[in-house]
Amino acid sequence: MLELKNIYFKRDNKTILNDINLKIEDNKCIIITGPNGSGKSTLAKIIMGIEKPDSGKIIYDSKDITNLSLDERAKLGISFAFQQPIKFKGITVEKLLNLASKNSLNKKEINELLLKVGLDPKEYLNREVNDKLSGGELKRIELASVIAKDSKLIIYDEPEAGIDLWSFKSLINLFLDNKLNKKETAIIISHQQRLFKIADQIILLEKGTIKSMDSICCPNKNCCLENIYE
Amino acid sequence: MNKDDLKLLKSITGKDSLDGAYNIRKNGTSIERKITENTNIVTKEDNSGIDIYVKDNASFEFIYIPVIITESGLMDVVYNDFHIGENSNVYILAGCGIKHNDKNKSEHDGIHRFYIGENSKVTYIENHYGEGDHLNSKILNPTTEITLGKNSKMDMDTTQIKGVDKSIRKTYATLNDNSTLTITEKIMTEKNQSAKTLFETSLNGNNSNCHIVSRSFATEKSKQEFRSKIMGNNKCYAHVECDAIIKDNGIVSAIPEITAKHVDANLIHEATIGKIAGEQLTKLMSLGLSKKEAEKEIIEGFLQ
Numbered sequence: 001m002l003e004l005k006n007i008y009f010k011r012d013n014k015t016i017l018n019d020i021n022l023k024i025e026d027n028k029c030i031i032i033t034g035p036n037g038s039g040k041s042t043l044a045k046i047i048m049g050i051e052k053p054d055s056g057k058i059i060y061d062s063k064d065i066t067n068l069s070l071d072e073r074a075k076l077g078i079s080f081a082f083q084q085p086i087k088f089k090g091i092t093v094e095k096l097l098n099l100a101s102k103n104s105l106n107k108k109e110i111n112e113l114l115l116k117v118g119l120d121p122k123e124y125l126n127r128e129v130n131d132k133l134s135g136g137e138l139k140r141i142e143l144a145s146v147i148a149k150d151s152k153l154i155i156y157d158e159p160e161a162g163i164d165l166w167s168f169k170s171l172i173n174l175f176l177d178n179k180l181n182k183k184e185t186a187i188i189i190s191h192q193q194r195l196f197k198i199a200d201q202i203i204l205l206e207k208g209t210i211k212s213m214d215s216i217c218c219p220n221k222n223c224c225l226e227n228i229y230e
Numbered sequence: 231m232n233k234d235d236l237k238l239l240k241s242i243t244g245k246d247s248l249d250g251a252y253n254i255r256k257n258g259t260s261i262e263r264k265i266t267e268n269t270n271i272v273t274k275e276d277n278s279g280i281d282i283y284v285k286d287n288a289s290f291e292f293i294y295i296p297v298i299i300t301e302s303g304l305m306d307v308v309y310n311d312f313h314i315g316e317n318s319n320v321y322i323l324a325g326c327g328i329k330h331n332d333k334n335k336s337e338h339d340g341i342h343r344f345y346i347g348e349n350s351k352v353t354y355i356e357n358h359y360g361e362g363d364h365l366n367s368k369i370l371n372p373t374t375e376i377t378l379g380k381n382s383k384m385d386m387d388t389t390q391i392k393g394v395d396k397s398i399r400k401t402y403a404t405l406n407d408n409s410t411l412t413i414t415e416k417i418m419t420e421k422n423q424s425a426k427t428l429f430e431t432s433l434n435g436n437n438s439n440c441h442i443v444s445r446s447f448a449t450e451k452s453k454q455e456f457r458s459k460i461m462g463n464n465k466c467y468a469h470v471e472c473d474a475i476i477k478d479n480g481i482v483s484a485i486p487e488i489t490a491k492h493v494d495a496n497l498i499h500e501a502t503i504g505k506i507a508g509e510q511l512t513k514l515m516s517l518g519l520s521k522k523e524a525e526k527e528i529i530e531g532f533l534q
Contacts, residue, residue, distance in 0.1 A: 048516065050512060050516070069515075070512065070515045070516055071515040071516075071518055071519060071520050071521070071524075074515065074516050074517060074518040075518045079516065079517075080516045082513065082516075086509050086510055086512070086513040088510055088528065088531060089445070089473070089531065089532050090445075090530075090531030090532045090533070090534045091527070091528070091531040095527075095531065099514065099517055099519065099527060100517045102518070145517065149517055149518070
């Protein structure tokens with residue numbers, strides 16, 4: 001279980017996160033949504049350890065991880081899919097997936113993983129993860145790298161960014177597959193209402209504060225959200 | 231050659247045995263040579279080096295010209311001239327490995343001149359390696375001169391990863407009609423090593439093309455300097471890219487120069503120098519690598 005206690009984060013005299021308190025149970029799919037500038041990405045980065053909160057605590061599996069570094073949290077099974085995938089020079093798709101999986105996947109498994117994200121292994125395995133790939137290709141490779149890693153909690157920062165309309169359905173299938181088969185906890189930062197349907201819980205963040213925490217059982221779960229997206 | 235010599239040789243060639251024509255030079259003397267049906271190797275009359283002759287229409291010739299230096303206080307200057315016939319496809323691997331543990335410096339200045347016949351293709355790999363505890367004691371100054379005949383192609387790949395204290399690498403090329411030259415250079419320096427590179431290319435031929443990519447990493451107190459001069463004298467295309475990463479007190483200077491003397495000369499130069507991209511470190515650390523492991527993977531990939 002992940003618990004955030006009294007998280008505050010301020011930058012350039014502006015409050016980005018204001019006393020965030022949150023509990024996320026294992027094996028759930030949680031969507032965190034809200035207007036631009038609400039603090040969603042910052043919250044995601046604070047959970048991963050890319051940013052440090054000014055105050056507050058982060059408890060994961062009963063352990064205080066507030067002062068653990070990014071790679072220490074990664075080793076505990078926390079993973080992060082970047083909104084803007086990172087480009088390298090000289091690192092191939094195969095190399096990146098081997099680094100992510102700590103070389104635990106064989107060639108067949110790597111090929112299956114690439115097919116799962118909609119990429120032909122014959123074409124992409126030896127390609128460099130660089131600026132010659134399109135945004136969509138880079139996004140798929142980013143998702144593959146996160147799936148390749150041994151994870152108990154995955155944070156997806158706007159996974160729909162860069163994915164075209166026709167590929168969105170396969171993205172949803174990817175999340176559903178992970179939810180049903182891999183028993184990971186997923187925290188998805190998203191604006192996409194089509195993703196809300198697969199969530200166990202939707203958290204609305206507005207101006208750095210949690211406005212509502214809606215479970216899937218609520219029949220009017222979209223009503224307060226519709227106001228944000230008008 | 232003893233066991234250490236063979237290990238040093240392998241550091242340049244990457245092979246346990248050489249499958250093709252070869253000439254092995256050790257401490258200033260040619261010690262072993264093999265010729266083939268299409269490749270002949272002849273010692274120059276003044277003993278300043280060798281001439282390598284590849285016949286016309288030779289397909290898939292492999293030639294190895296490694297130099298090893300295991301003595302200190304040695305000044306070795308050698309001229310190797312490659313005469314490549316027409317319509318041939320040749321793979322040449324050359325380089326110098328210096329290993330000694332003496333403060334007296336050893337220096338190897340190898341001058342390789344390529345005369346490439348029409349329609350031929352040459353792949354030229356040059357590896358330089360140095361090992362030994364004393365600073366300023368291992369010096370390599372390779373010079374390469376290339377004349378590309380009509381419709382010919384040369385891919386040149388040079389690597390120098392650590393070990394070499396000082397190097398000045400000069401490459402001069404003249405391109406005729408429809409010829410293409412591609413050069414990839416990878417350099418890593420550390421401690422107080424220095425590496426200088428100069429590329430001068432004259433694109434004289436119609437539709438001649440030149441692509442130069444230099445990737446380098448300078449760390450600790452080392453220094454690197456990259457200079458390239460491209461002369462576009464005809465309808466031609468050239469792209470020069472210098473990409474460097476610096477760390478600690480490493481210094482890199484990149485001075486690309488392009489001159490167009492023809493209205494259809496299309497010349498591009500780019501230079502980027504900076505520290506390891508923070509976002510790349512963040513991505514790899516988010517996969518569970520420590521900062522040090524992440525840096526190592528990024529540099530290895532960059533210099534591959």
